[in-house]
Amino acid sequence: MVSLWSEQLSHLQHEGIINGFVLITPQGPSEIITGPFVEECEQGISPALQQLVKPFYSVGPAPTTYDIWGTKLFVINQTDSYLVAISKQRRSGILAINLPSGVLLAAFDKAVQPTVALTAVQQACATAFAGASPSSCR
Secondary structure, three states, X not given: OOXXXXXXXXXXXXXXXXXXXXXXXXXXXXXXXXXXXXXXXXXXXXXXXXXXXXXXXXXXXXXXXXXXXXXXXXXXXXXXXXXXXXXXXXXXXXXXXEEOOEEEEEEEEOOOOHHHHHHHHHHHHHHHOOOOOHHHHO
């Protein structure tokens, strides 16, 4: 069954704003997994993705870098609600957005500015998770 959140994010993927997404819930990854997250979730949640999700569920300082897809990503913006990390040459990036149902991860590439990707995904979340307050996506 396709849900509204996956439809919204599939639309962003079709537009080239993101190139993949997955929702990580307490029960594990969502049924709908696209792009580079498919391989990362083949056997559950990879250690790299666990590290991205962990700051939203633990106390203490969050990492400033993440190693994923053979690339070191540097955190350029982080709040209690989201984080944005990009590679040194901005060839790739990842967003993690803390939602009531889990942590949404979305990947983007160098053709998209991080702020554009973040804004688009936050708007999609606000629409798709309308039962939650829009601020929970920001």
